[in-house]
Amino acid sequence: MAKLKTKISDKKNPRTNRLSTTAQTAPSSFVLQQPPLQNLNYQPIGSSEYHCGTWQNAVSPERNLQANNEYIPVQPPKLRKSIDLNDSTLPDLSQATRLRLMARDPHWIHAYWHVSPSAIDDAQRVLGGHFKQSRYVLRMHDITSVHFNGRNANRSFDIEVDLGSKSWYVDTWQDNASYCAQIGLKTSQGEFYQFAESNPIHTPRSSFSDRGDLIWLDVKPESSKMPFILVDTSGKRRRSGRIRWYLTEDDIRAYYSKLFPILRKILAGKIGLRKRLARLLGKHVEGDDDLLLSLHNNAWIRKMLLGASEELLEQGEGTAKALDINGSVTSWGGSSERISKQRKFFFELATELIVYGRTEPDAHVLHGSKHVPLRPDGTFSMRFALADDGFIPLDFKAISSDKIEIRKILTSAKRAKTNYQTEIS
Amino acid sequence: MLKGYVCLLLHTHLPFVRHPEEENFLEESWLYEAITETYIPLIQIFDQLIKDGVDFRITMSLTPPLASMLQDPLLQNRYIRHLNKLIELSEKEIERTAYDKLYHGLALMYHRKFLEAKDVFVNQYHRDLVRAFKRFQDLGFVEIIASAATHGFLPNLQVNPSSVHAQIKIGVDHYKKTFGCQPKGFWLPECAYFPGVDNVLKEAGIRYFIVDSHGILHADPRPKYSVYAPLFCPSGVAAFGRDWESSKQVWSAKEGYPGDVDYREYYRDIGFELDYDYIKPYIHQLGFRTNTGIKYWRITGNTEYKEVYRPDWAREKAASHAGNFMFNREKQVEHLSAHMDRKPLILAPYDAELFGHWWYEGPMWIDFLMRKVAFDQKTIKFITPGEYLTLYPTNQMAMPSASTWGWKGHNEFWLEGSNDWIYPHLHMAAEQMTELAKKFSEHIERQPKKKTLLQRALNQAVRELVLAESSDWPFIMKTNTMVPYAHKRVKQHLNRFGKLREDILNGTIDPDWLTEVEWRDNIFSDMDCAVYYLLQKKIKVVKKKTCTKKIQLKKRKKKAYA
Numbered sequence: 001m002a003k004l005k006t007k008i009s010d011k012k013n014p015r016t017n018r019l020s021t022t023a024q025t026a027p028s029s030f031v032l033q034q035p036p037l038q039n040l041n042y043q044p045i046g047s048s049e050y051h052c053g054t055w056q057n058a059v060s061p062e063r064n065l066q067a068n069n070e071y072i073p074v075q076p077p078k079l080r081k082s083i084d085l086n087d088s089t090l091p092d093l094s095q096a097t098r099l100r101l102m103a104r105d106p107h108w109i110h111a112y113w114h115v116s117p118s119a120i121d122d123a124q125r126v127l128g129g130h131f132k133q134s135r136y137v138l139r140m141h142d143i144t145s146v147h148f149n150g151r152n153a154n155r156s157f158d159i160e161v162d163l164g165s166k167s168w169y170v171d172t173w174q175d176n177a178s179y180c181a182q183i184g185l186k187t188s189q190g191e192f193y194q195f196a197e198s199n200p201i202h203t204p205r206s207s208f209s210d211r212g213d214l215i216w217l218d219v220k221p222e223s224s225k226m227p228f229i230l231v232d233t234s235g236k237r238r239r240s241g242r243i244r245w246y247l248t249e250d251d252i253r254a255y256y257s258k259l260f261p262i263l264r265k266i267l268a269g270k271i272g273l274r275k276r277l278a279r280l281l282g283k284h285v286e287g288d289d290d291l292l293l294s295l296h297n298n299a300w301i302r303k304m305l306l307g308a309s310e311e312l313l314e315q316g317e318g319t320a321k322a323l324d325i326n327g328s329v330t331s332w333g334g335s336s337e338r339i340s341k342q343r344k345f346f347f348e349l350a351t352e353l354i355v356y357g358r359t360e361p362d363a364h365v366l367h368g369s370k371h372v373p374l375r376p377d378g379t380f381s382m383r384f385a386l387a388d389d390g391f392i393p394l395d396f397k398a399i400s401s402d403k404i405e406i407r408k409i410l411t412s413a414k415r416a417k418t419n420y421q422t423e424i425s
Numbered sequence: 426m427l428k429g430y431v432c433l434l435l436h437t438h439l440p441f442v443r444h445p446e447e448e449n450f451l452e453e454s455w456l457y458e459a460i461t462e463t464y465i466p467l468i469q470i471f472d473q474l475i476k477d478g479v480d481f482r483i484t485m486s487l488t489p490p491l492a493s494m495l496q497d498p499l500l501q502n503r504y505i506r507h508l509n510k511l512i513e514l515s516e517k518e519i520e521r522t523a524y525d526k527l528y529h530g531l532a533l534m535y536h537r538k539f540l541e542a543k544d545v546f547v548n549q550y551h552r553d554l555v556r557a558f559k560r561f562q563d564l565g566f567v568e569i570i571a572s573a574a575t576h577g578f579l580p581n582l583q584v585n586p587s588s589v590h591a592q593i594k595i596g597v598d599h600y601k602k603t604f605g606c607q608p609k610g611f612w613l614p615e616c617a618y619f620p621g622v623d624n625v626l627k628e629a630g631i632r633y634f635i636v637d638s639h640g641i642l643h644a645d646p647r648p649k650y651s652v653y654a655p656l657f658c659p660s661g662v663a664a665f666g667r668d669w670e671s672s673k674q675v676w677s678a679k680e681g682y683p684g685d686v687d688y689r690e691y692y693r694d695i696g697f698e699l700d701y702d703y704i705k706p707y708i709h710q711l712g713f714r715t716n717t718g719i720k721y722w723r724i725t726g727n728t729e730y731k732e733v734y735r736p737d738w739a740r741e742k743a744a745s746h747a748g749n750f751m752f753n754r755e756k757q758v759e760h761l762s763a764h765m766d767r768k769p770l771i772l773a774p775y776d777a778e779l780f781g782h783w784w785y786e787g788p789m790w791i792d793f794l795m796r797k798v799a800f801d802q803k804t805i806k807f808i809t810p811g812e813y814l815t816l817y818p819t820n821q822m823a824m825p826s827a828s829t830w831g832w833k834g835h836n837e838f839w840l841e842g843s844n845d846w847i848y849p850h851l852h853m854a855a856e857q858m859t860e861l862a863k864k865f866s867e868h869i870e871r872q873p874k875k876k877t878l879l880q881r882a883l884n885q886a887v888r889e890l891v892l893a894e895s896s897d898w899p900f901i902m903k904t905n906t907m908v909p910y911a912h913k914r915v916k917q918h919l920n921r922f923g924k925l926r927e928d929i930l931n932g933t934i935d936p937d938w939l940t941e942v943e944w945r946d947n948i949f950s951d952m953d954c955a956v957y958y959l960l961q962k963k964i965k966v967v968k969k970k971t972c973t974k975k976i977q978l979k980k981r982k983k984k985a986y987a
Binding site for chain 2: 071072073074076077079080081083085086087088089090091093096100102103104105106108110112114166167199202203204205206207208209211212213214215216217218219220221227252256346350352382383384385386387390391392393
């Protein structure tokens with residue numbers, strides 16, 4: 001660590017002027033050697049009393065704030081006793097018997113459970129001798145499009161679990177599906193003793209829908225109408241050639257409950273014009289190009305339409321490819337991960353020049369043409385960044401309070417041009 | 426000729442990090458930094474655009490935790506204290522760099538910016554920045570949308586429909602109280618949509634919300650216009666989809682604008698770079714180094730060596746990038762409009778804190794963009810989603826797909842090994858709150874001016890619950906930054922909820938303890954929060970979808986009795 005100190009004092013009259021400079025290399029992690037204190041009543045930089053460095057403001061931050069009356073310390077509520085709110089013990093959930101599911105993504109479900117000791121005792125009592133041969137299982141049911149009654153799942157599968165693990169991530173292989181689960185004991189005979197049943201959940205879709213029906217909705221703040229489809233009337237009744245067929249709430253419910261796979265069947269059944277409407281709608285729905293798919297073969301246009309998602313969607317997992325972008329999108333702190341750096345080896349060097357001195361407390365000190373604020377004891381200090389190949393003129397002048405005497409101290413500091421060298425073995 | 430619209434949406438959110446119990450609390454600096462670097466620069470830009478007669482449109486969310494903190498007198502005072510320290514530091518820096526021509530101008534620039542920030546904060550808006558954004562909305566330039574009470578991650582809370590309901594309704598009512606009008610739009614925290622949440626939004630009077638691109642692309646049936654026109658959910662609430670191309674241009678660390686070599690480097694702050702003794706009064710009280718906000722270097726390149734920041738170069742780049750963004754949107758709109766029977770809408774949502782805090786030149790970029798779009802071309806125009814719905818009230822109906830704007834596009838960021846332990850507790854607490862509300866419904870429904878101890882305790886229990894539900898805590902746990910703080914927050918709120926519940930049930934509410942908790946966690950302090958757990962009957966569709974099994978069991982029981 002290079003260190004340069006310059007100390008200039010007027011030995012003829014030590015009471016009047018004294019000026020010292022200290023130039024220090026200052027990588028942030030280095031410990032600085034304190035400047036000489038014995039003769040100058042010098043306050044170390046960084047102490048709470050240090051207040052040099054502002055031309056305009058020579059009081060400490062704390063005093064400055066108090067003087068401005070801009071910050072009043074917080075007044076806690078008046079209480080009869082002191083309250084400790086640092087308790088962060090979590091409540092005990094072990095006495096509840098429950099199972100809950102949450103969808104993590106199209107193919108993964110998170111299940112967590114608690115089984116109380118009393119529920120296990122009950123199972124032991126019911127199963128008797130079979131209890132010891134039983135295994136704890138998480139039974140997953142695919143209940144897509146069915147009203148689940150415990151026995152009518154599309155398919156079910158068991159996962160053997162450790163009761164103590166309390167949670168499991170289940171790979172379901174199928175997106176856009178509904179699931180329900182049970183936690184229980186499976187005996188060696190294959191019987192199932194249930195502790196708890198979960199909430200039903202639906203996993204997200206991971207690809208385009210296979211339905212392209214065009215249903216429209218007209219929503220205005222003051223009124224909202226029912227959804228409708230546009231039916232081509234071949235220009236017989238309306239100039240536009242299209243009329244609106246309104247759907248009922250039941251139609252929409254049926255459409256999304258998957259009881260009927262396509263909308264036109266519902267409508268055809270509803271108005272009793274099955275053949276004609278099916279033909280009309282068929283013509284309409286299939287004839288009115290779905291923009292997204294009709295341009296499927298035009299890769300460039302498709303990309304324009306889909307934006308950058310198109311590239312991602314082709315990867316299979318939707319936006320999975322976009323980790324570096326999407327991870328940064330989330331929430332206020334996300335960007336901190338965006339270009340986080342991990343430094344390896346590095347070495348930096350910077351230099352600063354500290355100038356300090358003292359005079360009569362009521363004197364007027366100038367650095368060049370700028371006023372230098374003095375502490376009550378007449379000391380002052382200044383700090384300058386000393387750039388590579390930099391030069392700092394130090395022209396100081398002290399004027400006595402009666403304006404009779406002027407003393408000048410003229411010097412300068414220079415830093416030589418830096419030479420950087422790297423050796424790699 | 427006008428061929429399409431662009432919507433710039435800034436999601437403005439911070440977790441509730443108010444800590445009156447300590448004079449200096451590290452996490453509160455998140456708010457102070459965001460105010461200095463993002464909110465005030467945005468306000469300055471909006472003010473200047475209005476003065477210059479630029480017809481611009483920006484959509485913003487201003488979440489309840491952030492709005493509450495911005496209006497909190499304690500934090501307002503502390504922000505001034507923080508700003509005074511910055512001004513003082515910048516004055517020292519002006520002197521320190523007096524003979525270093527590379528840095529001196531930057532020190533002067535920061536000093537001027539801090540003084541301007543103080544002027545905006547103290548003199549122009551009298552410490553209340555929410556008032557500034559409200560003014561921009563009242564003038565018709567900004568559309569502010571509502572958000573959930575504490576930014577709860579709704580897909581993971583839907584296990585208890587009452588939690589979803591409370592998060593949304595508290596958020597909307599807080600908006601009405603803050604901005605004096607009904608919100609048109611709603612920002613789903615983390616863009617996290619699941620089918621059914623739109624019904625709750627409809628009940629709350631919301632007309633639209635935002636989803637990520639795949640939320641629209643994977644909708645059922647397929648969207649005719651991709652993400653370039655909104656879809657109406659069957660409930661009648663509109664879903665607008667994010668355009669990836671415009672998002673990527675701004676967000677991507679590699680290809681996006683903010684990574685340009687001439688822009689300011691975020692990770693080099695004098696709080697870490699300068700001599701310890703010198704900087705000590707301006708970093709954390711306990712002596713560990715923190716960001717100060719004064720940064721002298723530019724990104725330079727993919728190297729540890731950083732050159733000095735040149736504001737003039739950065740300004741040129743911001744102007745050039747704004748021009749590039751506008752040009753790309755023009756081309757995008759020209760192609761899209763040829764295939765659509767309406768003018769396409771390109772929606773570009775971003776975290777507001779990206780602009781200014783992370784990307785220092787971001788506000789400047791917005792300023793250039795708004796001016797260029799207003800004066801340099803006629804193909805595109807900025808619009809808000811609310812205005813677009815007025816122009817086009819007829820849209821395709823489809824059910825958007827469950828999605829988020831997080832990692833992999835779904836819930837994994839908020840549901841994985843580091844943070845899944847919170848959900849059993851959150852769900853249990855929500856169930857317990859619902860039971861409490863049911864048990865004490867008579868007390869909750871009565872709303873005298875002076876609350877009884879029981880009513881205060883019930884309201885505070887809900888405040889503790891919603892504070893624990895914030896999506897920020899699992900997010901921090903996953904990102905592995907400030908994890909102990911996130912753990913502490915979740916645990917303490919749950920612990921306080923647990924004690925309140927116990928005391929309420931046992932009839933042993935401690936007035937001193939309650940007063941202290943109310944003083945600490947004062948979000949929504951002027952709202953009767955427990956009321957929101959009474960209204961669950963109205964969530965018809967959610968209940969139908971999520972509780973099918975229960976309904977069937979009830980029906981079977983009825984049949985059996987018959």
